Amino acid sequence: MKKNLIIIIALVSFFGCDDYLDVVPDNRQTVTTLDDVSELLVSAYSEATYNFVEWKTDNVTAIPDNDQFDWMTENYQFTPVVSEEGQDTPTYFWDNNYQAIAHANQALEGLDGIDGGDVGYRNALRGEALMTRAYHHFMLANVFCQHYNDANKEGLGVPYITAPETSLKVEYERGTLEQTYEMIEKDMLEALPLISDAYYEGTGKYHFTKTAANAFASRFYLFKGDYQKCIDYSDKVLGNGVINTTYVRDMDEVFTGTSSTQIADQFNEINSPYNIFVVRKESFSNRYYRGYRMNTNIFSNVVRANIQQSADQRDLLYSYGTQARQQPKYNELFEFTTSTTGFGYIIMTQIRGEEVVLNRMESYVRLNRLDDALNDYNVFATLRYDTGGQLTLPQIVAGFGGTEQEAMLDFVLLERRKEFLAEGLRWFDIKRLSIEVRHVDVNGDEFVLGEEDLRKAVQIPETATTNGIEANPR
């Protein structure tokens, strides 16, 4: 009896305890099915915008009667943003992009651990994971590094992460920009044939659809300077030959409505084919009574004086009691974390059809296929100018000067600038094209960003540099 008892105690005590502790302590989930991987990938899209780079461009100026914030001023004055780490800052952008990448990597690891399942589904998931990983690294590289070209490609890249982090502190090397681009290209090219639209909910536009992937490739090769490939991937979206208007919104129609919110909703309408890829962004950047914005003057210079000699259908400005002016492109919605406070967010079209059109147009010009560029333009222009905006090469040369190719390039880049006002893309053009930016702040002090300027690579966030990431040279 006694012995039995002791034996029982010994058994209870030393065996079976580990199973007992295998019960999960709360509602946490595990990644065990392809659906789980698919759900992980829903989180593989960064909620941070790069819109803060808009405040570094020549699209904005000081608006003295706006509310001023240090972190906006830091952007405007081309100094590192250290006073704020929340939404619309480089820190937030850095953290969230890498968070999206972590989800992609976790999804890929999850796929490796799951046997069986629908092969098509599995491939589609793998494709999406690789593509979103490539995309987020690409955006990081374009914000935090110099523009990719022969002169800069030996410079610093961004850490390219291909596996989940498993320990507390990990040191990362930035590598060269060339290495970063190679990795992006490798992931992207592997992903392109795998991506499938068959498994997405709704329109799938919150994810990388096939169209979105090709559109991204178009941007990638344009920024890389590989213009033929840019044309090739643009063609996969737009079709060969002259564009049709599927991927160009009718601005007259879109920019008409009773309120700025209604117009913005039309602008970002998810069911419209020209909105290729959308992401929900936690951002207050749409509050144009804050900080540095466009004013009537800038808008007039960019949009109103045109060689088309026509009213521009993008000419729609809203104001909020200050000199700031803005087109109604985004509608700030609000996510409540408490019943009175929370975070503003916008649904932001990350890649629009017009960008692919303009990417291809620019690539044609770069490859001196000026007629092809002009043909695309003349289709595009019918939906932008009240008069149809039709132009010929001589008219453009007359308007812009220089050689035909130079004039066409300047012309296309101006269309690009008009099209993407307040969407952040201007900054990348400033980097690509080595444009100088002059800013005068509310106190009248001038800040100049040179054509070739180290500050064109946004400084790595303080949180990263103090934790072992190499800072950009200054």
Add this chain to the structure above:
Amino acid sequence: MKNNQNFYDFLLDFRNKTLFVMKCLSVFLVLFTLYSFTDSYSQSKKLRIEIREATLMNMIESIENQSEFVFIYNDEVLPELLKVLGNIQIRNKTIDKVLDRVLNKEKLIYSINERQVILNKKVKILDSNLQQQISGQITGTDGLPLPGVNIVIEGASRGAQTDFNGIYSINASKGEILKISFIGMKTQFITVGDDSTIDIVMEEDLEDLETVVVTGYQKIKRKLFTGSAATVKLEDVKLEGVADISRSLQGQVAGVEIQNVSGTFGTAPVIRIRGNASINGTNKPLWVIDGVILEDAVEISNEDISSGNLDTVLSSSTAGINPEDVETFQVLKDASATALYGARALNGVIVITTKRGKTGKPSINFTSSLTTRAKPNYDQFNFLNSGDEMSVYQELYEKGWIDIAGSNGAANHGVFSDMFKRIVDGDISWGPGGTPNYNYLQRYANANTDWFDVLFKDSFVRTNSLSISSGTETSRFRASVSSIVDKGQTIADDVKNYTANLNADFDLSEKFTIGFKVTGNVRDQRIAASEDRDYNALTGVFERNFDINPFNYALYTSRSITPYDENGNRQFFRRSYAPFNILHEVDHNFVDLSLIDLSFNTNIKVELTENLNFTTVLNGRWYKSNAVQTVHENSNNAEAYRADNPLIRNNNIFLFDDPDAPELEPYSVLPNGGFRKTTDFGLTSYYMRNQLDYSKTFGDLHTVSALLAQEIRSSERVTEKNDGWGYLFDKGGLILSDPNFIRFLDSRGEEYFDVDETNQRGWGMFSNLAYSYDSRYVINGTYTYTGDNRTGSSKAARYLPTWNISGAWNVHNESFMDNVDWLNLLKIKSTYGLSGSNPFDASAGLIVFGEEPLRPQAAEREVALLIDQLENGELTFEKLYEWNIGVESAFFNNRIGLELEYYKRKSEDLIGFIETNGVGGESLKLGNIGDMDREGYEVTLRTVNVKTPTFRWSSNFNFSHSKSEITNWEAQDRIGDAISRNGANLKGFPVGALFSVPFAGLDSNGIPTFFGEDGAIIQDLNLQERDDITNFLKYEGPTEPTFFGGFNNTFNYKNIGLNVGFSYRGGNKIRLDDAFFERYDDYSSLPGDLINRWSLPGDENITNIPSILSEIASQGLSNEGLNPYDLYNKSDVRVADGDFVRLKNIKLSYRFPKRFIDSTWLKSATASLSAHNLWLVYSDDKLNGIDPEFFQSGGVSLPLTRSYTFTLNFNF
């Protein structure tokens, strides 16, 4: 005389020893005591004696060594004892059998009284005429006569007992021995001499308790105990009328700091044993009740106890325990004492032992008390009166902050903006020339509303407790019930709390004992309605909506607002866009909380062999609470959801701005009814422990004891919240939910119901080995191995081995101390060991949770998995290495007791959030990132200052000092953290170091300025800055007290007793609430110092109170990016010392005289009058009377006010 007991005996004996407390003065008990004492458990102890050529003396030594028996004899019998009897070999016989066999009955007689065996020379029976009548009076140390005391003549069957006057008489011969015994008193032996009158004073037998340390799983003889622990009898520290026993420990035990952050029933005090061992952990001690770990119903960290959230009223582990059921507390402080709790013991352990049934006829105890509390008043605080408020409003008006347009769109109104609204409504007219209507305002300028008087009330708390204890030799029972009926301190709260406790112990055989315990607690509580506070990440402050906590309302509401209008009707002012009157709101918006807590315990004890015992403890506990918030359709809270007047509807965030209908103005999604919000908490916990105890004495000197135990536990918690929309309370619960409310919530990312389930499991194995040599040298080692399912699935993360080694030297037992009469106890002890904790539920594995990303298009909705925590394979438990050395001593016949302890602690692998480079995808990670050193000492001095037959004064003074230093902390706090109330954690500083912005005076516009780096004058500081923040800031001190303690005095004079207790603490700094701003409003109370504000140039030389800015000047500051007013509230002028001395309690008690008792059927009766929180003797003037312990957090928290209690206790 040596008295070596083995451990087993000790355990068994403990139960009998607990018979000490009852000072029952009853004749009924006499018979019982006669029998119970002659057959106590120890007498069934089986003895084993094997001695060659033994004398009786050898045998006595052997018995003394293997049992607790002590032999008492005088020189007359010595010759008999030294006679050689031959070889003795006796096995498994009880003491009487042994003695019967070996004693020469012709010459010696024996008697056994509990542990004492008295040997006497046999006296020839003398003629009865040689006997004389002995008589006298028997009294207690308090001089009270003791009725019912037993007087027995040793070796004879004659006995007597005292009458109601304590008088006895008995026939005895000279030389016979009188044995005088009484429950709870030390038994005395008196040899009859020539005197025929023998008066006897009996002393309380306190020894029993003080010789035992209950670590929850083990009971250890104090002299063999090597750890640091303090025993507190609840009876000595009990605060009459205070329902939560944990509060009574304040100021009682060195090293234990108790902070009463809220007086709301059910809210736990913050308890720290030897300071915080962790930086981010819960830092709460582990509660153990009768050998079972008491799991928290809701898991709340020390910091969150002060949040004022609804769940804080469930935070106290001890609120459901009837104080009358508690026998003792044992506070286990060092690693040795807490060793068996291994990976959960980081913050110390408090063990509660409850009362069990006692052998004897039913003994009934009834206690009833009545408590009343004082209302707070404005003298304790520093606010402007309504006349001065009005002059500030005038300035706000002149400076553009209050105007007619703004007022009509404003969310909240005070009297000034209300006036503008009335002008617009046409109720009143403008003043002359379009000025404000000062005639109208005059009434409010004179109002001086006393909100404390309006919202607090003088009501009573009635506490009743009834217990009955009874038992036979083999079974014992105790039952108790108690109730607390609290009519509420304010108009918004009340409590009814009931407890029941039933326990039964059965000795099924000599080797098999089984015990049961059932405890239950039921509570009905009404509390002020409020939503849980939320952290607003944008502003960095906690927000709480619709907070109608009366105390907060009284503190923060303008005194010019009136609760009633001229006609005596309730007057409404706008709040959250809707009409608001606090009295109306309290009637229409409240929370009813009900709670049921049931627990079953079973203890089984089996004696496997003489030296080996097996114990099983089983416990199951079911806890359910249900809080229902009634938000009546007529409440402000509900009306705010339909305040859609065109002037405000675009501002009112409680209206729905329908994204699918942009042409519509925001509209209400609560057109009808109010809310019925329920919050349910549930806990189901199971616990089992199996334990083997071994104990054996080898030879006479070597005692070995060992323990091997295993435990397994599980706690499942469920929290469920549900908001019912559109509930019509006045229509019998008709539900008219607007279909759009879900869309409204959906558009905001909110939910109308929420469920949270956790399942915590643990497993542990413990072993302990102790060896003592001759009771002089003790060495003790413990090894435990415990696992927790929350730390992840890898073995390395899941299990933590902890260990401990300790030793003690009982110096007073040394032979060289034999002649030192003045020293009763001198023990030196030391410990080194490791304990642990997993404070954050930090897991080493990947954690992903499901979520739904907010998307405006319904067709695009999908479910996401979000990584909550990346894998962190290196993550491990927090660890505490502790070295403790202590001295326990007692002098002059135990009149002075002094304990000194010194400890050095090293907390390692402390878990915190560390900022990463972000590249892995998680910018803040939980990791083992810190180490902390702490050292401290504790002094406890117990003295009996005066001791005469009628007067006794004893005191207990304790002092604890504790200092921490963070030696490694890889996270970097920001300036904003360092200047906030909780301070920052920085390497080289104590935990929670408070910093300030150094104030440099007001500038010529009355705007504050500060010293920046290198003495520059600044008005702007980046609160996000995290590098070298000490360059910018002034170090104020720790937020945690560096010293604390208590001083308690007890006076007894005849029937009267007086207790006076002080508690004190200090060395910490308190950040005052933010009080000064660029602008103010007309609905909040205003700080009294505002009267000295800067108003004219030149004032900067005479005042530190910043000016009220004009709207334009304020805009100017904002444009320049300056934040001087934010910094002012966080500057060194807004810091107070946390030091205080408090007269915590006074208790005057009166024991009813015998004359009175004799005429009733009572055994005793006591009446007492006590007062708590009577007087804050000292605190920093800067606090303006605000209690330094209380945290201003709103929600459900209430201050601990002054209270008076009248208590009656009857025993019959």
